[in-house]
Amino acid sequence: AQSVSQHNHHVILSEAASLELGCNYSYGGTVNLFWYVQYPGQHLQLLLKYFSGDPLVKGIKGFEAEFIKSKFSFNLRKPSVQWSDTAEYFCAVNGDSNYQLIWGAGTKLIIKP
Amino acid sequence: DAGVTQSPTHLIKTRGQQVTLRCSPKSGHDTVSWYQQALGQGPQFIFQYYEEEERQRGNFPDRFSGHQFPNYSSELNVNALLLGDSALYLCASSTGTANEQFFGPGTRLTVL
Numbered sequence: 078a079q080s081v082s083q084h085n086h087h088v089i090l091s092e093a094a095s096l097e098l099g100c101n102y103s104y105g106g107t108v109n110l111f112w113y114v115q116y117p118g119q120h121l122q123l124l125l126k127y128f129s130g131d132p133l134v135k136g137i138k139g140f141e142a143e144f145i146k147s148k149f150s151f152n153l154r155k156p157s158v159q160w161s162d163t164a165e166y167f168c169a170v171n172g173d174s175n176y177q178l179i180w181g182a183g184t185k186l187i188i189k190p
Numbered sequence: 191d192a193g194v195t196q197s198p199t200h201l202i203k204t205r206g207q208q209v210t211l212r213c214s215p216k217s218g219h220d221t222v223s224w225y226q227q228a229l230g231q232g233p234q235f236i237f238q239y240y241e242e243e244e245r246q247r248g249n250f251p252d253r254f255s256g257h258q259f260p261n262y263s264s265e266l267n268v269n270a271l272l273l274g275d276s277a278l279y280l281c282a283s284s285t286g287t288a289n290e291q292f293f294g295p296g297t298r299l300t301v302l
Contacts, residue, residue, distance in 0.1 A: 109289045121293040167232055176246045180232030
């Protein structure tokens, strides 16, 4: 069955710390990969996406993610977090010609000032 | 340029009742997807509408039905509500076969 696993449900970091949020997926075939973010009181918004090409993708607000096909992973990274990065982060995947997004359970990130 | 809008924001119903949720897609988008997000979980795909037809459906019972209108707006209907239907219902819009989806603020449904 198709699934997405996010390794940590809660992460607490201090400002300026480096961030890596894990995402592994189980999906046969070509995949499209996404990270969405939900800031407190706001909608889900797209942080970055991978469809094809360079496996290292850059998104908004200094975030990047690396697609490692052999590991079925798409981890999210940021070298130095800010208090404003406090939010919930979701990894999602779909396949070509498959319109439904399969989502992870989300990671709540809290940045201590 | 308005993004995806949903109404109502909150709704309280009792078991057995029926509910209709509404969604207007982002300007220029013709595809609407609906998701259910239970507390502490990621969204679960309900179905997607394109050209006024249900294009794909997730693992939800027939109590969940939808409709898309010629102006691309959409409704989600849930019949015979159960306590377990309490959740945040999200609408997302996109264009044709594009994979990037834009989300609305959601409708919080509470079933008592």
